[in-house]
Amino acid sequence: MFVDERILTLFKRNAHHTLTYWSVFFSFGLCIAFLGPTILDLQCQTNSTLSQITWVFFSQQFCLLIGSSVGGVFKRTLFSALSALFVSALVISIIFAIIPLCNNVLLLAIAMAVSGLAMGVIDTIANIQLVSIYQKDSAVFLQALHFFIGFGALVSPLIADPFLSETGCGNHTNNNSEFVHHFRNMLRNSPIADHSINQSHLPHEQVEEDSNVHYAFWIMALMNLPVPIAVLFLMYREQLIPCCPSSTPRLLDKDELAMENQQGAEGTDVEQKEHEAGGHGDLFSCCQNDNLRGLPVSFFMIHILGGMVLFMTDGIVGAYAGFVYTYGVAPPMSLPHKTAGYLASIFWAAITAGRLLSIPLSYRFQPMRLLMFNIAGAIVTVLMLLIFYTSSIFLFVGTCLCGLFLSSIFPCMLAYTEDILDYQGCATSVLVTSAGMGEMVMQVLVGSVSSYSFLLCGMIIACIGFILFIGLLLFHRIHRNYLTVRNAWP
Numbered sequence: 001m002f003v004d005e006r007i008l009t010l011f012k013r014n015a016h017h018t019l020t021y022w023s024v025f026f027s028f029g030l031c032i033a034f035l036g037p038t039i040l041d042l043q044c045q046t047n048s049t050l051s052q053i054t055w056v057f058f059s060q061q062f063c064l065l066i067g068s069s070v071g072g073v074f075k076r077t078l079f080s081a082l083s084a085l086f087v088s089a090l091v092i093s094i095i096f097a098i099i100p101l102c103n104n105v106l107l108l109a110i111a112m113a114v115s116g117l118a119m120g121v122i123d124t125i126a127n128i129q130l131v132s133i134y135q136k137d138s139a140v141f142l143q144a145l146h147f148f149i150g151f152g153a154l155v156s157p158l159i160a161d162p163f164l165s166e167t168g169c170g171n172h173t174n175n176n177s178e179f180v181h182h183f184r185n186m187l188r189n190s191p192i193a194d195h196s197i198n199q200s201h202l203p204h205e206q207v208e209e210d211s212n213v214h215y216a217f218w219i220m221a222l223m224n225l226p227v228p229i230a231v232l233f234l235m236y237r238e239q240l241i242p243c244c245p246s247s248t249p250r251l252l253d254k255d256e257l258a259m260e261n262q263q264g265a266e267g268t269d270v271e272q273k274e275h276e277a278g279g280h281g282d283l284f285s286c287c288q289n290d291n292l293r294g295l296p297v298s299f300f301m302i303h304i305l306g307g308m309v310l311f312m313t314d315g316i317v318g319a320y321a322g323f324v325y326t327y328g329v330a331p332p333m334s335l336p337h338k339t340a341g342y343l344a345s346i347f348w349a350a351i352t353a354g355r356l357l358s359i360p361l362s363y364r365f366q367p368m369r370l371l372m373f374n375i376a377g378a379i380v381t382v383l384m385l386l387i388f389y390t391s392s393i394f395l396f397v398g399t400c401l402c403g404l405f406l407s408s409i410f411p412c413m414l415a416y417t418e419d420i421l422d423y424q425g426c427a428t429s430v431l432v433t434s435a436g437m438g439e440m441v442m443q444v445l446v447g448s449v450s451s452y453s454f455l456l457c458g459m460i461i462a463c464i465g466f467i468l469f470i471g472l473l474l475f476h477r478i479h480r481n482y483l484t485v486r487n488a489w490p
Contacts, residue, residue, distance in 0.1 A: 011141075014133050018141060020234045021126040022148045024085050027092050027227045028122050029152020029348075030220055031115050035060070036344040037157045037325045040337075041165055041213040048105040050326070054447025057322055059109040060116040061440030067120020068436070074121065075128045079240045082231055085125055088118035089228040096221035100214030150352030153321075154345050159223070160216040161341035298479035299421065305472040306417040307434030312465030313375065313409045314435035315442030316382075316458045320406075321347055322443050323454040324399060332390045343399050350403025358408035367416035368473070370408060375469055377405035379462045385455050410435060420476050 011018060035042075035057060043053045074084035095115040102108040130141050235241050321344055327333065328340030361370060381401045388394040414431055442461065446454040 010134060016234060016237060017133060018130065020230050021085075021130055022144060023227050023230050024089050024122050024126055025145045025148040026152040027089050027224050028119050029149040029154075030156045030224060031092050031095075031119055031152075032149070033153035033156040033321060033344060033348055034160060034216075034220065035112075036322045037160050037164060037341045038213050038216070039322070039326060040329065042099075042108060044165070045100070045213075046103060046105040046108055051448050052105050053108075054444055056105065056109050056112050057318070057443035057447065058440055060112040060119075061318070061436065061443065063113040063116030064120040064123070065433070065436045065440070067117040067122075068124050068432075069120070071121040071124030072128065074125055078238065079235070081125050081129055082235045082238070082240060084121050086228050086231040086235065088121045089224065089231060091115065091118040093221045093224045093228065096217045096224065099217045146355050147352055150348055150355065153348035154352060155223075156220065157341055157344040157348070159219055160213060161338055161345075163212040163214075163216040164337045164341050165213070296479065296482050298475045298482055301475040302417060302420055302472065302479060303430045305468050305475060306413055307430045308468045309375075309465050309472060310410060310413055310431050310435040311438035311441075312461045312468065313378070313406060313438070315438035316378065316461055316465075317351070317406050318439030319442045319446040319454045319458060320399075320402060323446055327454065328392075328395060333392055333395060335392055335395075343396065346396060347399050347403045350400045351407040354404040354407025355411070357404075358411065361408075362412070362415070367412040367419070368476075370412045371416060371469060374405045374409050374412070375462065375466050378402060378409075379459070379466060381405060382455060382459045382462055386459060389455070420479060 039050075039053060039056075042056070043050060046053065071084070074080045092115055095111050095118075099108065099111055102111055126145065130145070134141050232241075324343045324347060325340050328335040328343050329337050333340075358370070381398050385395065385398040385402075388398075410431070417431065442457075446457050449457065
């Protein structure tokens with residue numbers, strides 16, 4: 001059989017919990033992807049510049065990190081965990097509903113900050129609850145979380161697309177930097193790009209029109225409402241709502257009872273090992289771990305370089321998803337707004353498909369080889385996007401390729417560093433924190449430079465990430481030699 005019978009039995013027994021936790025990650029995906037295609041309409045709504053509206057990305061990502069950090073507080077009991085999930089999912093629907101009422105950028109930033117807190121709580125609690133249910137068998141169920149994030153991120157731009165204005169405010173093409181203009185003029189003389197120069201469109205006067213994007217937010221608010229209802233129903237089934245009468249819980253059959261006893265024993269071993277290693281808690285407890293004293297420099301450099309690589313690559317993901325729509329509607333592309341709206345959906349669809357493809361590939365290839373291939377592929381793709389900067393067809397093709405190459409870098413890096421460190425240290429905490437900070441910082445950086453210089457910024461960032469990865473390989477070799485000498489010492 002394709003699925004282990006024991007895993008299938010576990011899923012059947014915990015299907016209600018599992019499906020509910022997956023559904024809240026659909027909310028996470030909805031909330032993380034809608035800003036990109038709607039940013040120009042929101043810029044018009046708030047009467048702000050692009051550099052000002054970019055801080056909305058920052059407020060969401062920054063509060064997401066805060067929410068992820070404090071989310072562990074609610075894990076102590078099932079009631080507190082489910083209550084936090086219910087409130088967070090409901091808050092996301094409320095935020096979607098009130099976004100059209102935010103007429104200045106400060107109010108919008110506050111709304112997105114609140115949604116970021118809710119997303120962070122969802123991120124932490126759903127992961128912890130699934131791990132506590134399935135323990136050592138949780139990998140396949142955690143992988144499914146990424147698909148629901150990708151699915152939500154794919155649906156969100158598709159909902160927004162029919163309601164995007166065709167012309168916008170007419171002021172989003174005025175902030176192109178001289179450096180990018182000079183860079184493109186150099187590319188214009190390239191014989192490779194000559195065939196596509198005639199396809200570029202000259203800027204034309206745009207007539208401001210009323211935006212209907214508020215309907216998209218209200219649709220997403222309604223679409224998300226079943227998620228908090230599902231969490232509330234799970235609380236009812238678990239008799240966690242005080243006003244509901246209690247009933248006698250069902251008895252376990254003998255197979256489930258045996259599995260419960262076995263899983264409980266395994267869970268005790270896992271918790272003991274994690275306590276000894278001290279490496280998979282929050283970042284602050286990792287830094288205070290006494291077991292880290294006396295370790296070589298290579299041990300800490302692996303943490304730092306691995307985190308820096310993800311800071312760069314996840315920063316590209318955040319910047320690309322946030323600004324590819326703005327790039328598509330601006331000269332020289334000058335795509336129709338509704339056509340450009342599909343770019344974010346294609347990007348997230350490619351990331352979801354890439355995560356699916358990486359599952360069988362991880363069985364055949366080492367994480368180091370997959371990382372080398374993916375980072376190099378991302379660099380080549382962004383370089384080709386810079387060369388064919390006037391080709392709308394290659395923009396869609398390159399967006400798809402970029403999503404495929406970037407999709408599996410995070411799980412591969414996590415597996416690679418954890419394997420190097422023999423599942424000791426703080427690799428997971430450092431990598432997750434670094435990736436989140438990368439998305440937050442790069443979105444602000446790219447938005448501050450210009451709306452569509454993100455390709456040039458992405459090229460520079462990807463090259464820096466590749467250099468850092470080479471450094472990681474070097475310190476991997478140094479650390480391996482250290483372990484060899486230490487194990488050989490009598």
